[in-house]
Amino acid sequence: MVGMERTKMYIQEPEKRKNNFSLVSTGYTKDEVIEEAKRCLNCKIPQCSKACPIQNRIPEFISEVKNGNFEKAYEIIKTKSLLSDICSTVCPHEKQCEGSCVRGIKGEPVAIGSIERFVSEWANENLKESYTKEPNGKKIAIIGAGPAGISCALYLLSKGYKVVFYEKENYVGGVLKWGIPSFRLSDKIVDNYYEKLKKMNAEFHFNYKVGKDNSLDDLLKNEGYDACFIGIGACSSNVMNIEGEDLKGVYSADDFLSKINLSELKGDRRYFDECGERVLIVGGGNVAMDAARCAVRLPQVKKVSIVYRRTEQEMPACSIELEHAKEEGIEFLTLKNPVKFIGKDSKLTQAECAVMVLGEPDASGRRRPVESNEDHIFLDVDTCVLALGFSNEKEISMYTKDLEADKWGCFIVDENNMTSREGIYAGGDAVTGADTVVRAMKAGINAAKAIDTKLS
Ligand SMILES: Cc1cc2nc3c(=O)[nH]c(=O)nc-3n(C[C@H](O)[C@H](O)[C@H](O)COP(=O)(O)OP(=O)(O)OC[C@H]3O[C@@H](n4cnc5c(N)ncnc54)[C@H](O)[C@@H]3O)c2cc1C
Missing domain, CATH: 1.10.1060.10 (Alpha-helical ferredoxin)
Incomplete structure (x- = not known):
């Protein structure tokens, strides 16, 4: 029809x-x-x-x-x-x-x-955009150049503020650059934002990690900022705490994805030679799908499998990502959970997995996976990637006076995205925990509007 x-x-x-x-x-x-x-x-x-x-x-x-x-x-x-x-x-x-x-x-x-x-x-x-704007004499520090920081900066620059970024890496984009692969989002689109910010006269301090050694208090006091926005994301990879996790060949998702996505594009391929032929991804979310789909595109890789402790119905990944992963030949091993990584000469060779069954629903409403009585299975692997979610870093809240965060390290903010410290705003994953680009952008704009209202 x-x-x-x-x-x-x-x-x-x-x-x-x-x-x-x-x-x-x-x-x-x-x-x-x-x-x-x-x-x-x-x-x-x-x-x-x-x-x-x-x-x-x-x-x-x-x-x-x-x-x-x-x-x-x-x-x-x-x-x-x-x-x-x-x-x-x-x-x-x-x-x-x-x-x-x-x-x-x-x-x-x-x-x-x-x-x-x-x-x-x-x-x-x-369309040609005009980037000139009469400076209004006020200066804002942005900590972290991910989508939240970029959005906050774009809004403030359009109102004539001087914007100065402090970014721990040497590029702009945050997860957009190291995490989301170029077969889903082109590098050019992300890099355009760096060009645009430069044209709008934003200033950048790369390889500058704000925290214990470069404290936010010192930065704000010494440089005379009128306000500050923290958009540092939530990128500490969660771990399994099982035997063999420290073997060579076991990677966190952020490490594995960065190694591939930040590598030089040669023609239309990327390379990560240490990866070996057999790759196992642990997890069932979008990050797991990205890691698996990156692995399958490496020239030497022959087999990519995903192990997930529940069934496919409970997988949090978007259906389109699952569909694409399956089409690309990725194997799904559901109701399996690694309990030990086995190695030879400190290098990973096998993953020992328990066979799971679904029990009663847990707090998330999904049925809880519990270990069955079946024998463990042993998978021969060269690389294992742990895509088990991310947590927030606590360094800035620990080393900044009166800046409050909750027990997970998420900054506590009001409806204007202002923290417990007057003039310090925060947004994106740094406040919500791992979330989405659109919500990070929304928070960056919300904070920028509040800063503008306060200062103008
Ligand atoms: C692999 C992967 C795939 C994803 N896919 C999607 C998707 O398809 N769609 C979607 O909507 N969301 C997706 N997400 C989630 C989304 O990318 C995030 O929600 C979003 O990037 C959060 O933006 P942010 O600016 O808060 O943080 P980030 O993007 O994490 O940016 C934070 C920035 O701060 C910097 N920084 C951190 N600490 C410091 C410090 N102490 N000092 C200075 N700089 C610091 C970091 O280097 C980084 O540049 C994905 C996430 C991952 C990991």
């Missing part, structure tokens, strides 16, 4: 894309995006906007796309989003806007993310 199915877009075949780190899909063409936009029913009470964390004005910008008015569509998107080319690509749309689209009740929801992506990329190529 007309309108029930989405307009198709080009997607690289699994056998082809397994051999490159290029985008799985380059998105809609102009004709395709207009055709897809016409599927939008322009609901009077748009559930899609309600389900979007930033209440993006979805039917409004889609109406402009229907008529080919891409510039007008972009203007509407910009009123809510400062990172639309990124969010349109990586947001978990099926759990947000598209998950609430009325079209989805009887057929496929409108491809809202892909429509927004077309408009944002069209704007990047076709």
Whole structure:
């Protein structure tokens, strides 16, 4: 029936894309995006906007796309989003806007993310932005150059503030750069933000970790900042605390993904020679899927398996990520849990896994995995990646006077994203724990607006 199915877009075949780190899909063409936009029913009470964390004005910008008015569509998107080319690509749309689209009740929801992506990329190529702004004489420090810090900075720069970044790595983007692989989000899009920030006269101190040795109190006192925003994310990988975890060949997800995603792109491939031929990923979330899908693209890798202690139904990863991982030949070993890593000469050779069954529901509402009486299984592996979630770093809260964080290390903030210290704001994963890009952006903008209101 007309309108029930989405307009198709080009997607690289699994056998082809397994051999490159290029985008799985380059998105809609102009004709395709207009055709897809016409599927939008322009609901009077748009559930899609309600389900979007930033209440993006979805039917409004889609109406402009229907008529080919891409510039007008972009203007509407910009009123809510400062990172639309990124969010349109990586947001978990099926759990947000598209998950609430009325079209989805009887057929496929409108491809809202892909429509927004077309408009944002069209704007990047076709619109010239003006970056000059009369300085207002006020200076703000931003700690961490991930999506939260970038968004806060973009808003403040547009209002004439001097913005100075302190970033512990030597690049801009945070997880967008080291974590999300280039076959899901192109490096060019992320790097454009660094270029844009430089054009807007933002200043950068790279390889500068704020914490014990470079205290925030000293920084704020010595440099005379009017306010500060902390957007340091939540990137301490969780561990299993089992025997053999320190063997060579066992990696945390952040270490493994950084080694691959920050490596030089040679042609359309990346290389990580130490990885060996057989890779085992532990976990069932999006980070596990990213690690597995990166591994499968390495030239020497012959087999990639995911072990997960529950069943596929309980996996937190988005369905599209699961589907792509399966298409790319990744093996799923559910109801298994590593209990020991075995090695030879300090190098990992095997993972010993218990066979699990599902018991009563736990606090998360999902049935708790418990070990069965079955014999353990032994998997021959060269590399194992632990994708078990992330925790917050506590160093800044520990070494900054009166700056309060909860027991997990998340900064405590008010509705303006201000911390317990006047003039110090925080947002993104540093406040919520591991979350999403769009929520980090929202927090960065919210804090920037509050800083502007306070100082102007
Ligand atoms: C592998 C992976 C895939 C993901 N995929 C998606 C996805 O598809 N869609 C989605 O919406 N979300 C995804 N997420 C989550 C999303 O990336 C995060 O929610 C988001 O990046 C949080 O932004 P942030 O700015 O708060 O933190 P981050 O992106 O973590 O940025 C924090 C920055 O602060 C810097 N920093 C840290 N400590 C200090 C310090 N002491 N001093 C100075 N600088 C410091 C870091 O180097 C980093 O640059 C993914 C996460 C991971 C790990």
